[in-house]
Amino acid sequence: MIKDEIVEAVRNLDEDLVLNLVSQAVADGLTRKEIIRYVILGMNEIGILYESLDYYIADLIMAGCVFKSVLNFFDDLKQTGSSLTATERTGRILIGTVENDIHDIGKSIFTNLALTEGYEVIDLGVDVKPDRFFEEALTTKPDILAMSGIISNAIKSMTETVNLFKKNFIRNDFKIIIGGLSLSDDLLNYIGADFATKSAETGITKCNEWMREKNGQ
Structure with a gap:
């Protein structure tokens, strides 16, 4: 099946084969949403291989390149959310990788899953300071704020961002989801977010809920 072939090609970091299979899947009538999900299944397997020490940082970097190549193939995918009317949108998500962190693979996966689910996504990029999150939240009025970070200092940045919302009495205007870090319930409560996950798909499921x-509903 094309699904299994895409997953295996992604897992093997075979960029050329991945793009050929994606092209074939499009020709076979598969939707962008289906194809992106197959690619993410392969990315998830890479994560498992990394945790088992079978893959290394260089492999994660290559995996990010493969994923971005697929996104470039769907160069109009980023317009999905913004092209919908207000009544058609699932919701609005403001997202960014927090201050002092420049990792964006997980953020990119989450963003593109959100787009395929009909969300309007406002991506602030990486190394986003608390003040920038605050200013953008005031301007864009998101339903959900998503903060990404995988380094330990990200906890400090996330906490400062949430505290800034609390200080200005807008913390309860939206839900806050954190991605990338492994957090205990106590640490999640300390930061002041509503949910934390290392899985982009789990994160989108929570956003939909x-x-x-x-x-x-």
Whole structure:
């Protein structure tokens, strides 16, 4: 099956084969959403291989390049959320990698999953200071704020960002999700976020749940 072939090619970091299979999948009538999910399944397997020490940092970097190549193939994918009307959108997500952290693979995966689910996504990029999150939240009024970070200092940046929202009485205007870090319930409560996960798909599932609750569904 094309799904299994894409997953295996991604796992093997075979960029040329991945792009050929993606092209074939499009020709076979598969949707962008289906194809991106197959690629993410392969990325998840790479994560498992990294945790088992079978893959290294260089392999993660290569995996990020493979994923970005697939996104470039769907060069109009980033317009999915913004092209929808307000009534058609699932919701609005403000996202960024926190201050002093420049990792963006997980953020890119989450962002593109969100786009395929019909969200409008405002991506602030990497090394985003608390003040920038605050200013953008005031301007864009998101339903969900997503903060990404994998280094230990990210905890400090996330906490400072949430505290800034609390100080200005807008913390309860939106849900906050954290991605990348492994957090205990106590640490999550300390930061002041609503949910934390290392899985982009789990994160999107939680966002969808929040939006259903917000819309009374």
